[in-house]
Amino acid sequence: MNAVNVATPDKPSRQVTADTLLYLDGVTVSFDGFKALNELSLLVTRGELRTIIGPNGAGKTTMMDVITGKTRPDTGTVLFDGNIDLTKLDETAIANLGIGRKFQKPTVFENLTVLQNLELALKGERGTWHTLTAKLSGDDRARLDATLKTIGLAERQKEIAGALSHGQKQWLEIGMLLIQDQKILLLDEPVAGMTDHETQATAELILGLAGSRTLVVVEHDMEFVRSLGARVTVLHEGSVLAEGSIDHVQNDPRVIEVYLGR
Numbered sequence: 001m002n003a004v005n006v007a008t009p010d011k012p013s014r015q016v017t018a019d020t021l022l023y024l025d026g027v028t029v030s031f032d033g034f035k036a037l038n039e040l041s042l043l044v045t046r047g048e049l050r051t052i053i054g055p056n057g058a059g060k061t062t063m064m065d066v067i068t069g070k071t072r073p074d075t076g077t078v079l080f081d082g083n084i085d086l087t088k089l090d091e092t093a094i095a096n097l098g099i100g101r102k103f104q105k106p107t108v109f110e111n112l113t114v115l116q117n118l119e120l121a122l123k124g125e126r127g128t129w130h131t132l133t134a135k136l137s138g139d140d141r142a143r144l145d146a147t148l149k150t151i152g153l154a155e156r157q158k159e160i161a162g163a164l165s166h167g168q169k170q171w172l173e174i175g176m177l178l179i180q181d182q183k184i185l186l187l188d189e190p191v192a193g194m195t196d197h198e199t200q201a202t203a204e205l206i207l208g209l210a211g212s213r214t215l216v217v218v219e220h221d222m223e224f225v226r227s228l229g230a231r232v233t234v235l236h237e238g239s240v241l242a243e244g245s246i247d248h249v250q251n252d253p254r255v256i257e258v259y260l261g262r
Contacts, residue, residue, distance in 0.1 A: 016079060021046045021184060021214050022067065027076030029062050029238075036062040037073065038238035044184070049210040051225050052218045053249075054235035055259045060218045063235070064186050068101050069094040081183065098183030104192055106169035110162030114153050114172055117161050118144055121176035143179055150208070151175040152201065167191075167198030171205060184214040191224050203227045222250075222260075234259065 016023050022044040029037040037059045044050050052060055065071035066078060069091040078086040086094055108117050122140060136144070148154040151171040156164065161172060170190055177185050190206070191199045203224060206215060210230070219225050225232060225246060232249045234242040236259065242252045249255050 016043075016082070018082075019045045020079075021048075021081060022216075023077065023079040024063075024066070025077040027063075027066060027073045027078060029059075029066060029071055029073050035238050037066065037076075040076070040235075040239055042233065042240065044214060044216060047211050047214055049206065049215045049228060049230040050217070051228055051230050051232045052216060052235060053220065053222070053225060053232060053259070054241070057237075058235040058259075059238040060235055061188070062238070064101060064188065064216075064218065067094075067186065068099060098181070099186070100177035100180060100182030100184070101186040102170075102173050102177060102188060102190065104189040106166070106173045108161045108164075108169050108172050108176070110160070112161060113158055114148070114161055114164070115144065115157040117172055118147055118175055118179050121179050147175045147179045150178065151205065165195075165198070167194040167202065170194070170198075170202065174205065178209075178213075182213075184216065185209075187215060187217045189219055190217060191219065191221055199224055200227075222246075 020043055022042070024040055024042040027037050027040040028035060040059065040063060042063070052063070054060055062071060066073050067086065069086060069089055073087060080086050080094075080097060080099065084097065089097075109120065112120070119136070122143070145154070148157050151174060153168060153171060153175070156168070161169065164172065174185070174187070174190070187206070191202050194202065199221070206217065206228060209215060217228065217230075229246070232244065232246050233240055234249050234252075234255050236254075241258065242249045242255050250260060
């Protein structure tokens with residue numbers, strides 16, 4: 001198995017194996033003297049489902065900003081898919097590598113249909129008008145149908161996206177990432193504002209994607225986190241406070257003190 005040696009000024013070299021898709025080590029980000037990230041280290045393997053929890057201000061959003069190129073770290077290593085240094089790329093280049101991000105608030109085209117939203121998300125440098133008027137290939141149609149089925153919106157594909165419920169808009173946005181065939185999906189609080197039924201359906205959607213996709217889910221809903229049954233990373237003050245199963249982190253006195261006990 002091929003490996004890449006990674007070294008930081010204050011740490012010995014470490015190995016990133018072929019199974020590693022995302023690797024952060026010693027990542028620090030400061031804003032006006034405040035350390036939003038403080039020597040953060042995180043490793044996500046291919047096909048893994050990882051959940052990230054932590055109190056407000058723990059660094060969860062800044063971490064995703066660094067991964068997607070929105071924020072440059074002061075120090076540290078950020079590698080993707082082997083030895084691709086994300087700190088040297090802009091947001092567009094990083095997205096083109098296969099890193100997809102879904103923000104907490106859905107960003108779908110509300111005046112277009114569900115199907116048109118997915119068509120626009122298909123890879124290829126096409127203008128909006130060309131995309132909506134061009135004839136779909138058989139492969140494109142198959143991908144669209146499969147994605148609509150996966151996100152549970154096949155029967156609503158001709159409806160205007162603005163008419164969807166909040167949860168359905170979240171699923172549509174996840175579908176827009178899926179159809180782009182992204183290698184890793186970063187999902188920011190995907191069940192915020194959802195009904196209990198939508199939350200359960202979202203858990204089923206994510207679990208159905210696990211293995212075939214790499215997913216990093218940032219969430220506050222602990223019941224939802226438990227339902228995913230994934231490895232949990234707890235952030236606090238810009239660093240990893242604890243990591244392991246949901247039972248392990250929920251019983252960690254430090255996690256209870258800074259997060260769960262509030």
